[in-house]
Amino acid sequence: EAGVTQFPSHSVIEKGQTVTLRCDPISGHDNLYWYRRVMGKEIKFLLHFVKESKQDESGMPNNRFLAERTGGTYSTLKVQPAELEDSGVYFCASSQGGQKIQETQYFGPGTRLLVL
């Protein structure tokens, strides 16, 4: 069974440009999460989809970030326009479904974003 995949693995862009990150969850997983780790800091929650709906987007830093999950399969996270402080590693995770807070979240390898 394929794990969570993320694309690209690395992205280097200039301040003001747009970048779109993609996440493909484990097949059949209804829950999809985005997290971010800024250098030297802890991994922080951004948002949570249940199928195509946003369940919780309390961690999204500002309106330059737009997440979508059309059709309830893969998800994209767009940053527009990118700022220097957006640099970091963006992780995607997925879990199967149902209201189980002890459920395991399976993480992808992350996308390393560097904004110059």
Added chain:
Amino acid sequence: AQSVTQLGSHVSVSEGALVLLRCNYSSSVPPYLFWYVQYPNQGLQLLLKYTSAATLVKGINGFEAEFKKSETSFHLTKPSAHMSDAAEYFCAVRTGYSTLTFGKGTMLLVSP
């Protein structure tokens, strides 16, 4: 609000020595606790999780952790370190449906 504190950003051990990575949590409700590991250039992999069934939790690769409510701790241990254990380890707590709250991570360095 829940939080996690991992003591020590770096821990160095010799191969064969005991591994002890510390994690303390703060939570107003019974917590669900997780340890994840990240090997170089890979994603986070679940080592083990505490879900109130047993206070001593055994995970993969010989790791285990003990939940101690009185100390609000969930320290990760392994009796004998292997070179392949060198990685970054994250403690996390979950008390809401969506969010995992992570500690800052501890880099484990294993020397021959």
